Amino acid sequence: MNQTADLTEKTLSREEKYQGSFLSLHVDQVQLPNGRTSFREVVEHVDGVAILALDDRNNVLTVTxxxxxxxxxxxxIPAGKLEPGEDPVAGALRELKEETGAVPDTFLPMGVTLPSPGCLSERLYLFLAKGLHMESQQLDEDEFLNVERIPFNEMVHRVMDGEIEDSKTIAAVLKAKVLLNL
Structure with a gap:
């Protein structure tokens, strides 16, 4: 019979390696569940948001x-970093408008994904936006992208064929497929 083991690793020491504007890197020495020690390289990254926005024809607003x-x-799909203390819903609505100009009537949470929990602290909040009204884009000065509308079913096929490699886009498309039963 399997017993539930405590798999927790205890931090013994930390060495800060880099501090940037939205991420930092440190190396921790940890005590493993068996009592031995090891090292963990950790990237602390601000949390982010990603939005699957569907128009009235079930086209997905994408950015390249x-x-x-x-x-x-x-x-x-449109995405971005949260500002310190910013609510994920507010951040997602801001990013959607900045990148595509879209403002939704309906905005639903689709959960959280951990892009690379072996080394990255970032939590990525996923949302579904519908009932889109188009206004003007408000790109950051260092942001260059193309907006395109792609039929939802084509997005599903591109995910399943491996053409789409971006993990947040893959997760959001597949979650929306199940949620909307499209």
Missing amino acids: QYRYVIGKTLLE
Whole structure:
């Protein structure tokens, strides 16, 4: 019979390595459940939001932008970082309007995803937006992207075919597929 073991790791020491504007890096020495020690490299990152926005024809508002870290453009749903103390709903509505100009009538939470919990602290809040009214974009001065409308079922196929690699977009599309039964 399996017993539930305590899998908690205890922090023994921390060495700060880098402090940036929205992330920091530290290396912790930890005590493992078996009493041995190991090291954990941790990126503390501000939380974020991502929004799957559906228009009245079930098209998804997407953004394509160059992602320097991986050296290519990606098709994604609108997303962004939360400001310190900002409510995820307010942040998501702000990011949706800034990136696409869309303002929704209906705005539903679809849960939280942890993009890479082995090393990254970020929580990403997912939302579904419907009943869109279009206003003007308000991009940040260092933000360059293209907005496109793609049929929802095509997004599902692109996710399942591996064409869409962005994890927040994959999670939101599949959650919306189940939630809306489309």
